[in-house]
Every structure is written in structure tokens, then in C-alpha cells.
Amino acid sequence: MPQHEAAAAMLQDLCQNRVLWGLPWPCIHEFIATVTHPTRFIKPSTLAQALAQLNLWMNSPSCRMLGETPDHWVALQEIAKSEKVRGAMIHDTRIAAICVCHGVRELLSADRDFEQFCSLKSSNPFAAPRAIQR
Numbered sequence: 001m002p003q004h005e006a007a008a009a010m011l012q013d014l015c016q017n018r019v020l021w022g023l024p025w026p027c028i029h030e031f032i033a034t035v036t037h038p039t040r041f042i043k044p045s046t047l048a049q050a051l052a053q054l055n056l057w058m059n060s061p062s063c064r065m066l067g068e069t070p071d072h073w074v075a076l077q078e079i080a081k082s083e084k085v086r087g088a089m090i091h092d093t094r095i096a097a098i099c100v101c102h103g104v105r106e107l108l109s110a111d112r113d114f115e116q117f118c119s120l121k122s123s124n125p126f127a128a129p130r131a132i133q134r
Helices: 004-016 025-035 047-058 072-082 089-101 112-116
Strands: 021-024 063-066
Touching: 004 047, 021 025, 021 089, 025 047, 025 063, 025 089, 047 063, 072 089, 089 112
Parallel strands: 021 063
Antiparallel strands: none
8 A cells, every 4th residue: 555654654653652542443344354355456365464464563562442331322313413424434434433432632544534523533544634724
């Protein structure tokens, strides 16, 4: 992927930094599915490689694993209704609800679909900085 080096550097910085950061469980599952997919890459990662990488990230002292909380169902419904979610967007809504329930201040994702959620700030760490509007 073109962003591989930038993503690897960003994740290494997060792992070595003392600032708390989180990984939502659905993103873990999606990471495994994506990097091991036999047709997405010429040479996909093996399951062992994907799991080893995840173990490195998860063992960072500043990393927190984020899953559903007791408030998840309420948050999921609120976000889904307010954003008129349908179809495959429910997967991203699940991630957004998990983040909201854990007090995540900003979700870093190259997936522009997260921009639609008013209740969660998201940014693409690989996008070019936007010009200041005057």
C-alpha cells in the first residue's frame, strides 16, 4: 500500500509514546481479514504474521483495547438514527459507537465514511493538510 511506511511510522510512534491510544476490536478483525486476503495483495500476510503484528501493538503499554460497553446499544441506535445509517455502514457505526462510549477524542482512519459521524471526530492521517479558508 502506498501509505504503508507512513502508517508503520505512526503506529510505532503510538506504541512508544505515553499518550493513550486505542484499538477497537472490530478493527482488529478487519485488519486480519484485509492483510491475509488472498486477492487483495500479490503476497498477502500469513495469519501468523498478522497475529504477531497485532500482538506487538496490543502489548504497547499505552494501547487500550476497545470493545462494546453497557452503553453500546444506546449509542449505536443514536448514531444510526441520527446519521440515517443503512446497509454496510452499520459496521462503521459499530466502531463509532465503541469509540464514543470510550470517550475517544479522535478516530484516525483513511476511511472517509467516518467523516459522516457528527458524534465522533475523525481524520485521515495520510491526507494532505487542507488549506486554511479565509
